[in-house]
Every structure is written in structure tokens, then in C-alpha cells.
Amino acid sequence: MAIRTKSDPQSYTFEGFGSEKYPNLMLRGAGQLDNWQLRIYEQQHEGYVALRKALKMEPSAVTAEVKASGIRGRGGAGFPTGLKWTFMPKDTEEKKLTRYVVCNADEGEPGTFKDRAIMEYNPHQLIEGLVIAGWAMGCKLGFIYVRGEFKWLVDKLDAAIQQARDAGYLGKDILGSGLDFDILTYRGAGAYICGEETALLNSLEGRRGEPRVKPPFPATKGAFGQPTTVNNVETLAAVPPILRMGGGEYAKLGTPNNTGTRIFGLSGHVKRPGLYELPLGLPLDFILNDLGGGSSTGRKIKAIIPGGASAPMWDASALDCPMDFDTVKARGSMAGSGGIIAMDESTCMVQATLRLLRFYAHESCGQCTPCREGCNWVVKILTRIEAGQGREEDLPLLESLVPRINMRTLCPLGDAACGPLESALRLFRPEFEHHIQHKACLATGVPLLASLGAH
């Protein structure tokens, strides 16, 4: 069993972390190698206390508690989790249903690396959350779909699941409550699109990870044709603290309608990149400059992606924005997965945009023409602009492609590609124009593309 024996070099803590102001609900013990063990979870982190509490409650009361917490999905869309749980159909007199709960651990969004830390250091908290979700929704089997690259995490999860089974937290008649529940891990194979819930379900069934037509929604017809709820790792890991403190108490964290804590990931040109668990609604300036230490290069930060690569970019004027779902959306971007990418003023935005769009062109599943062809066209046009062969009409052409891809596909991958493209063209247009007119770059930073050679 390959349990990682070296800690990962991320920073997790900061001054005041773990206090009432910045409570530590999900990253407890992060950074300590044996923190994943069941005994440490039980002894130090109130492990499985929430499960005992939940099993004494009616399933509907558990859902009500999650609803009262106001928690919104941490995977990207920010849909209220409690509400999602109520979509699961109930058993009727004549029909007993098989229901599944699936944990989406296909973390692949560039800029996002939070789920990985939870699985690395607190796998039992995720398992506990999954069992509670199973109890609340009447499921007997849960899946954790982990991205293929995280093989060591699948091994670790399997080991943690076995510990939980041995301790009676999984299996038949859990803690004498009559609940039978087990968890299977499933390893993806390197497709970003499988983070989309219906693509994930297809992949879980052993098929190509192509998103499905909705409706039917997963709550009606999900994994193996049965009612299914898909939740992100961070969402499920937040369930035990919610049950322990009570939904009402959890809802006091953050701001109204954007409750609780979430894990922000800082990457790019930041002095202290890493994961920071914070209540929602703190200003970006505080996260980026006070906690992250500001720019790592000494140059000013020029562009910020606030919620993973799919979120539209911001320029430095957005630093005062409180980081919660609603305000970030109102300011023209999305809180997404909480991955904050900072780029300093030496960064070439043409290259940055091209690099992101290459990713979407590569990861498009190929089902919908606007996304499959559109992303490739954008890459071609941006490549020629970057290579000094741009044409005057290229920028209007790129702009015209945005509404032809955006909202015209089965899943949000096409929209995700449009976010960075549209915002970069709007905010950093002079850089694109300079590239076309002077066949040269305004920026002086390190080239972002390996294969294009000299910048």
C-alpha cells in the first residue's frame, strides 16, 4: 500500500488560524503525515462524533440541519447542498429505490488543489460526511470518484475506508443504527470533463466521460440509472462540522447566503502559495496580500483569476471584492472552486489566455460542435497572434466566437473556456493589439509556452 511518506510542501496555516475568527473545520492537522489515521481523527479531531449524532436523528432532520447551515456546493456552481439533498426521491409503498451518493474528487480545475489536501490529511472526515449523506438520503452505497493522477490518494482512501470498516463506521448496521452503508473508490483516467457531474457518472459506469443531456437530472436518473446525488469533497467534508456545531451555528460563519468556511488555494505569482481555510466574504486583498504575502516577484499583480481557471479574469481593481459566491458573480466573475491565480505585470496575457484555451481545447470531450471546434479555432487564432502573424480582424473574430460557444453546449466546459477569453480580451486588449500591430510582446516575463520557443 503506497501511503505517502513525505508531506506535501504546501502552506496551510497562518496567524490566527484555528481561532474563532478563522475556524479550522476542514484542514485540521493538515501538514502532519499521520493525521489521516483513524485514531488521530477520533482522539484529536472529534472524529465520528457527528455520525453518532446524525444516526440518532431522523434522516430528514439531518437534511434540515444541512439546509439550515446554508452551505453551498464547493465544487464550483455554489448550489445549496441541503436543497440538492431534498431532490432525492423517497421510497414508496410499492417501490423501494436503490440510491447512490457520489463524492466528486475529480479535482482538475487549474488553480484548485483543495480536495487533495482533505483526502491526504482528513480522509476520515470525508468518509464521515459521506456516511451522514448516505443516512440522510437513504443510500446504501457511496462512491468516491478520484482523478487518475491521484493514485496514492486512492490507496490512502482505501486504507482509511478499511479502518472505518474495522471500527464499525462502515458496513452492516453501523453503530447499531440499522444503517448499512459502504464506500467504493473509483479512479478516473485523466479527463478534466469528468468533473462535470453527469460526465463523472458516465465514467463511473465505465463509459466515456461525456456529459449527459439534462433532464433527467442525477437525482432522478444518475449512476447506473438510479437516483444519485453528486457532492464535492469539500462539501461533504463540511458536513461533520455542520452536524457537530448545528446548522444555525455554522450559518453564523461567513456572510448571509454565503455561509461557512471554504478553502482558498493561492497559486501563481504569490509569495506564500498554499491553502487557506477562511470564512466566506473576506476581501481578496486580505487573502492575496495579507495571507499570501503579495507578489512573489516584486512586480505588481496585474491579473487575478478568482475561482479556478474557468472563472473570468479580473484586473487589480477588483482587489477590494469580498470573496463570496454572490459578490464575485456580481463583479463579473465566479467564485468557482476557490482557486485564486495571481499574475504579475510581466506576464504576457496573450500567452496566458492561449495556455488556458489550449487546456479547454484539449479537454473538450468532443460531443458538442461549438466547444469542440470553437475552442480549437480560438487556439489557432491565438497561436498565430502569439507567433506574430496576427491579423487586424482577429480580435473581432475572437469576440464573435464567444457568444457562439457560450451557453450553446451540453455542459459548462464551453462556457468555462469563454470566461478567460472574453475577460482577457476586454481587460487586456492593448496587449493583444500590440501583438498584432508590432508582432512583439509588451510583457517581459518568463514564456508560458514550451513549444513555441523563444518569446
Add this chain to the structure above:
Amino acid sequence: MSLPEPETSGRPLAPGERLPLGERSTLSPGAEEAIGALAAKYPEPLAATLPALYLAQEDMGFTSLAAMKEVARVLRIPEGHVYGVATFYTMYQKKPVGCFHLQVCTNLCCALRGGAQLFQRLCERLAVHPGEVSPDGLWSVEEVECLGSCGSGPCLQVNQETYDEFVDEARLDRIIEACRRGDVAEWGK
């Protein structure tokens, strides 16, 4: 040294191009048994396709056409289905790779911290082009999308196990040395 456009493993086949059949045509008895056992693990046998392909790849060196046929035979599912799945996902290597398959993330977060230069340096150091295996069969390199280490990039992955973060030139040299010494498990072992 100038490099050609990287060959992404998700690239569609050129007209007339066929995937290699592979030297071996059958699974080892151990792998066949392990794949057969997978079918009962999930609610439907089809769900065993992805894990079965991993086992077949490990056993037969890469996901050759023969490996796909074997998976279909053992799981009693259509060959076309297995082919469709194997060609959809990038972690099934449809062509042979070296004993050490080095993958560098060059997505935006890693690129901002020198991922692209690291990849170029790696190709130069091993004198191998993306999509090729070095003549001694030891090395192959690939530029990959996000490996989930955005806060600690650039990130380099060797085969499907070992992960290294904050990789600079000195660290790269140490990783290559470790592979040469045999401190890193070879592909499929």
C-alpha cells in the same frame, strides 16, 4: 534546440494511422484473474472497464489494441466499447512509453512558475522528443495538463506514482539520477 508541437495523448489519429497492436497478445494469468474479479465489485460489470484497463496496461506494458481486446474478452463486453473508453482517457498510454515516463504540468499555474522551461530542459537533458521513447528505452516525456499541484508548481510526475513539486533544475537532476539508480519504480512495476 527547438521542439516540435507537443504530441498530446488525446490527439485524434491521423488518416490511415492505426494504434499499435503490441508485442504481447494475451494477459498473464494473474492479471486475467484480477480483471475477472473486478466485474463483481461494481453494481454493473461494465463499470469495471476503467480499472480493468489500468490492470491490463500494467500487465502488458501499455494499452495496446491487444490489451483492449483482452479486457473485452475477460469482462465479456464489446471490444468497441473498450476501444472507445481507452481512447477517450489520456492516462491509458496507447503507444509504448519508456521505463520512466516523465510528465510535466505546463498549465497556467505551473507555467507561471517555470513549468514550460522545466519541460524544455527535461527534453534537452534526456535528448528525447515528446511522444518518443529514447533509444535505450528508458525515457519518455509528456507535457500534461493540471496535475493538481497548483500551489507548489512546477510539478513533475514519474509514471503513475511519484510526484514531485517545486521542481527546479537541481531537483530535476536529482529525480533523473534517482530513476537511473533504480530508486523509482519502473513503469508498470
